[in-house]
Amino acid sequence: MSEPSSSDAYEETRPFRVRSSTAEWAAAILRQRVTQGGLLPGSRLVEDELTAELEVSRNTLREAFRLLGHERLLEHKLNRGVYVRVLSPADVADIYRVRRMIEGSAVRRPDQDPIALTALRDAVADAERAAAASRWLDVGTADLRYHQIIASLNGSQRVNAMMAQLLAELRLVFHTMDPRALHAPFLPRNRELLTLLESGRTAEAEDLLATYLDEAERLLLAAYAQARTS
Structure with missing residues (x-):
């Protein structure tokens, strides 16, 4: 088999x-x-x-x-x-803690899978088309697919399964924010990260991803805090 x-x-x-x-x-x-x-x-x-x-x-x-x-x-x-489930701020922090480990190890690998890079290009293009049509829910779906592909660069079926579960939880977190406000700032960064991976600039890709995840976590935690006070 x-x-x-x-x-x-x-x-x-x-x-x-x-x-x-x-x-x-x-x-x-x-x-x-x-x-x-x-x-x-x-x-x-x-x-x-x-x-x-x-x-x-x-x-x-x-x-x-x-x-x-x-x-x-x-x-x-x-x-x-x-x-x-309705996830808590502690859930958000834990999701991003695990994402840093999984995606960080993936982008620093020097031997990136060309099939995965092609799939990343498709995910970026799908997100950009959806954004142009103001289909922000679809942008979120394409973004999750993008990060599932990033995780797959680790070359582990177990990591792929773990990431799929993690991203399903993350989609529940996404509902705390207006989808355009959440996804629009990260669309160009997804393309920038892809460009770095395609050119083998893994150290820069890792730095960009770290900043990306830090900012996304801050945005979502701020949305949770605002929801509690409103």
């Missing part, structure tokens, strides 16, 4: 049932909806609707909920049901 290619890290296709158990497949569908902005923090998941839509049993859906609970995307509230 052949090993999965590095491009598996940034495929956006609907998950296939044949690759996993039915519960894992259902969890992958729901995780994808979180990552694409379709499930909002604090929203309740209705079992009857989802079992009918996904054509799975109630027990299978509950197992999918359990899996996503372990990933910190969902939470069960006693006598109330299952909800999409």
